[in-house]
Amino acid sequence: MLEVALRHRFGPDGFALDVGFAVPAAGVTALFGPSGCGKTTVLSAVAGLLRPQSGRIAVGSTALLDTARGLDLPAERRRCAVVFQDARLFPHLSVATNLRYGLRRAPRDAEGPGFEEVVALLGLDHLLARRPAGLSGGERQRVALGRALLARPRLLLMDEPLASLDAARRGEVLPFLARLRDVARLPILLVTHALEEVDALADTLVLMERGRALAVGAVEELAARTDLPLAWRRDAGVLVTCVVAEPRGELIRLVFDGGELLTSHRPGPPGTRLRLRLRARDVSVATEAPRGVSIRNILPATLAAIAPGGEPQEVFLRLLVGPTPILARVTREAVAELGLREGQAIFALIKAVTFDHRVVTPP
Template sequence: MIEVAVRHARGAFALDAAFAAEGRVTALFGRSGSGKSTLVDVIAGLVRPDHGRVVVDGVTLLDTQARVRVPVHRRRIGYVFQEARLMPHLSVRQNLLFGRWFSRDRDGGPSLAAVADLLGIAALLERRPAGLSGGERQRVAIGRALLARPRLFLMDEPLSALDEARKAEILPYVARLRDEARVPIVYVSHAVAEVARLADTVVVLDQGRVAACGPAAEVLRRGALFPGRETAETGALLHLRVAAHDDAFGLTRLEGAPGRLTVPRLSLPEGAGVRVRVRARDVLVARDVPRGLSARNVLPGTVTTVTPGDGAHARVEIACGEAVLVAEVTRLAAHELALAPGLPVLAIVKSVAFDEETIGVVEI
């Protein structure tokens, strides 16, 4: 459980934000200048706020009213920055052991070998940072923080300095860290794809204030909270399991709350849990059963809300079983189909709409 309440002025910018979250990953989302980095710096103890309270798992790290301020080095927080910040004159092994040095007075915690295996860096231990890719350097930085045996991870846009290929390389390791290390993470990002792949709770910041806070599946449905092109990346977040594979056609069948989804073949065993993001822009809405359609996923549901957006668009929420899908349609289509709460409809999604950005392995 993480509890944060901060009021702090820095020049013309005022941060006045409070949230409480529990779960493995809490994502702080917002456009540049919304206060995300300042907030995590307060949690880390790098910024002294005018007023604030920070509690992690019942341990008070900061309470300005009670004059409690735990020093940075005693907060047991692992901080992973946008840049890896490794020591260039040391090997990967020595950089990792530097993290262990900070936890020499603490019992337990993972071994260097366990961390190297978790992050896929065992083969890199004798190399220097200059010979590593950006993704490899970030994995080493994460390992160094983990070996310090933190009670909390702060990850401030750790993928923002990487190209798309390196981001795709490192995201599965961050997911493994979430599922296997059992250390809560506060993850700062302005990318919906990262947030959807990793987060249990999403806190949206706007101009220094909390615009929304709640379970990722609920917040990511609210496209109006997300700026610019990120609005198109929002939609439903589903937890499903691998039911079967169709090797002849290269497909995998997933089953869960909304029913059955067919996606491109996944390299996962039957029964594995997955988190699937169904983008609103990838969902079609029909009143009648379509014929001669290439899309494999046709899910019956009931319209729950229709929200007109800016310009020509409208967002439609559809209850499919115990899950809710979101479709982005034109206002004209919503009018011609007479979409309204209570109307039975079919939500249609192409199988090829799913890719490595929209499907992630997760423990359920």
């Protein structure tokens, strides 16, 4: 487990942090929330760059901080590798030498991937002779990730590592981050306010607001809750884990627990596991199976609950397709006209062109 419990105030009237969570040590834990909610402050305290007024931080059985016992390991002994928004590479050194700097900082007895493995993992072999000035932003971040990984840390900390990149470069780096997560098999704490990074990378989510943790849990679980600020976003929706199956005609089949979806996108070959964000605004409902419509996905479902939708005139419908929850955002007027009620058998209607795919594991 990764355990974090921190209390800190910046000045008498300044920002106050009072946060606690315990999450699985394996996989990626995302600290998610708006700017100024305390995400980076938590990361800095874990790294040893900020000493909180009180708290405890532990990775497994190893305590990094315990103010009640007077324990505060210095940053260099915590074995936390940090990847910042800017890569912070040594400009006068080649990519290869920057990477080997991380390897030199690794403890002698620490296990982890070797130089060649990291170079192959992050696709850096053709960049080794270059210096940072000759790299794109995405390439610099990949080198920074490689250097951090070669230090063989106990914990990898990433502070909005893609925030300074444009959309194209973010799309370039995300698959490497996912591959790093799967190969490194070490705890990763990711600070982000980008939902696409949460969808693509996170296993566990710590939802933060005003210095506190509002909710902690599996990403799929929190995404499906309508009582959290995530539901107030216009891109709110559930995450559905699917497996790519053989196509049906020109459309790709995505099989999930309870049914299948058809999509016009090609997220990977059959067997690819992926996580799909199904936005509530893209889901319509019908009380009878429609005919003569262009919508390709017509899923029998049960209306499990009707909840407030953020806007006064909107509601969320929580649908169950087998055991899989799906959210639909509709108007209160539609609910009244259709006579919708909890427990009712209805149909979820989803266009085949609406999906965003985030690969979870390679085929």
